[in-house]
Amino acid sequence: MVLGLPWEGRSPVLTIVGIIIFGVIPALLVLEVLRCVYLEYRGDRMPILLYHRLVCKADADRGLVRDDEMVWASYDTRFAEQMEYLKQAGWTTLDFDDFLKIRAGEMPRPAKPVFITFDDGYVSNYTMGLPVFKRLRLKATIYVSPEPNEYTRKQVEGVDGFMTPQQLREMTEAGISIQSHTLTHCVLAELSDAEAMHELEESRRRLAEITGGQVVHLAIPRAGYSRRVKRLVRQAGYLTACCNNKGSANGLSDPLALPRIVIERDMTVAEFARSLEPRDALVLRIVGNIKRIPERLGGSGFARWVRRKLYFGPLGGLFRTRTLKKLIALAAVCYMAGAVVFFWYLLTT
Numbered sequence: 001m002v003l004g005l006p007w008e009g010r011s012p013v014l015t016i017v018g019i020i021i022f023g024v025i026p027a028l029l030v031l032e033v034l035r036c037v038y039l040e041y042r043g044d045r046m047p048i049l050l051y052h053r054l055v056c057k058a059d060a061d062r063g064l065v066r067d068d069e070m071v072w073a074s075y076d077t078r079f080a081e082q083m084e085y086l087k088q089a090g091w092t093t094l095d096f097d098d099f100l101k102i103r104a105g106e107m108p109r110p111a112k113p114v115f116i117t118f119d120d121g122y123v124s125n126y127t128m129g130l131p132v133f134k135r136l137r138l139k140a141t142i143y144v145s146p147e148p149n150e151y152t153r154k155q156v157e158g159v160d161g162f163m164t165p166q167q168l169r170e171m172t173e174a175g176i177s178i179q180s181h182t183l184t185h186c187v188l189a190e191l192s193d194a195e196a197m198h199e200l201e202e203s204r205r206r207l208a209e210i211t212g213g214q215v216v217h218l219a220i221p222r223a224g225y226s227r228r229v230k231r232l233v234r235q236a237g238y239l240t241a242c243c244n245n246k247g248s249a250n251g252l253s254d255p256l257a258l259p260r261i262v263i264e265r266d267m268t269v270a271e272f273a274r275s276l277e278p279r280d281a282l283v284l285r286i287v288g289n290i291k292r293i294p295e296r297l298g299g300s301g302f303a304r305w306v307r308r309k310l311y312f313g314p315l316g317g318l319f320r321t322r323t324l325k326k327l328i329a330l331a332a333v334c335y336m337a338g339a340v341v342f343f344w345y346l347l348t349t
Contacts, residue, residue, distance in 0.1 A: 026339065033286065036247070040282040044251040046099070047276050048115040048242065050260040053122040053160050054079055054129055066159045074265050076128040082263070082272045083132050086114060089273070093139040095177040096217040096240045103255070114276065115249075116140040117242065117260065119181055119219050120152070123161040126171060134174055142171065143181035143219035143242075146206045152185040165210045172211040179217040180204055180238070187224040193232060200236035218242070230256050246288025248281045259285070 039045075052072040060067040060075070067073075086093065092110035094102075099115070101107035118125050121144030133140055145152065148162055163171070168178050182188060183203040188196045204215045218233060218241040225243040233241050233256055245259035253259065261275055261284060274280045 026335075032289070036282055036285045036289075039250060039252065040248055040278040040285060042250045042252070044109060045248040045278065045281075046094075046102075046109075046113045046115065046250065047248045047281065048117060048258060048260040050242075050262045051079070051116070051118045052120055053118075053156065054124040054127075055159075055265075056128065069265065072265075074263060074267075076124075078265070078267060078272075079129070080132050081269050082267070083116075083136055083138060085269050085273060086116075086138070087136045091276070095139050095141050096179070097177070098139075099249075100239060100255070103251070117219065118142045119221065120148070120185065121145060121163050121168075121178075121181065122156065123163055123167070126163050126167045130171060130174060130176070133176060139175060139177070141177040141179055141217065143179050143217075144168065144207060145181045145183060145185035145221070146203060146210070147184050149184040149186065168207075168210050169212075172213055177217070178207055178211045178213065178215070179219070180207060180215055181219050181221055185221050187222045188220060188229045188232070189224045189226045193228075196229065196232050197236060200233060200238070204237065216240070220244070225257070244288075247285030248278070259288070 051074055053074075054076045055065060055067060055069075055073045057075040057077045059065045089112070091112045091114045094110070094113050094115055096115070098107060102109045102113075116138065118129065118140065121142060125142055129140070132138070144163065153162075172178055180200070180203040182199040183206070184199065186199055188199060191199065200218070207213075207215045216237060216239045218238045220229065220233070220241055220243050223244045230241070239255065240258060241256045242258045242260055245257060246261065247259040248261065249258050261281060263272065263275065267275065275284070
């Protein structure tokens with residue numbers, strides 16, 4: 001008796017497509033998840049938290065300030081609670097000079113290290129963030145664009161502004177590390193090599209002139225990261241760079257492609273505490289990889305177009321990280337159900 005294969009008599013095209021969709025792709029996804037698990041559960045992980053600007057909760061409640069940003073703003077009260085949690089829970093705040101010393105073995109890694117970073121250099125970092133840093137004696141890094149372009153200024157017109165040189169000096173004197181976010185908050189990946197180098201080098205020069213400190217750390221704005229940009233960043237003399245990767249840094253992280261954990265505006269202290277742990281950082285890393293699919297398919301310009309259509313459209317609320325986690329879990333259940341149906345169809349006679 002000769003036994004045939006279970007899929008004999010079925011459509012070969014549909015069979016192959018089904019095996020790829022429900023067999024090969026899941027295997028690759030499992031391998032990627034296992035890689036992410038390994039990276040997030042390493043003993044040398046170091047979370048890097050990402051904020052942008054702060055909003056006065058009392059003013060927002062009274063309708064005195066605009067209060068419609070999805071991710072990039074955090075309430076001042078929530079921020080203060082989160083910083084107090086770090087202090088009370090024994091987290092040690094570091095800057096990126098410390099990061100390099102730990103990597104070089106010149107400084108012991110604290111039991112619970114964490115990096116607090118702000119992008120763009122908004123006035124609210126000075127008016128609402130600095131008092132908290134001073135009171136709790138915390139380190140932080142603020143990535144500043146010393147000459148923000150018109151697009152960037154319009155994003156916060158009437159609700160926030162950008163720190164003056166005097167305010168940047170005061171931040172530096174208080175122990176806050178002022179580092180580069182390019183000169184104008186541009187998309188580096190869309191510039192020529194010469195233009196990108198000007199952005200990178202002139203930002204370093206101006207910030208060092210203002211603060212009197214060393215500027216060798218960078219956060220790359222607006223999803224403008226690429227292999228070419230990484231090469232230019234190194235040539236411009238930067239020693240670390242945060243990009244749009246998500247998750248925790250560790251001993252295997254590329255210093256010029258550091259991932260961060262986005263702190264969303266209305267996180268409770270309990271949610272904030274969970275975001276620091278490997279499990280939530282793992283989910284964020286996976287969600288971040290999914291969000292980067294448009295960039296990998298069509299470059300930074302296409303990714304920004306998709307982001308505008310999705311984030312600022314009527315379904316924008318669905319793209320908050322906490323909502324995406326639920327949607328991805330639901331999609332995974334549906335996917336598994338589809339796989340069960342496919343293989344039942346394939347194997348039944």
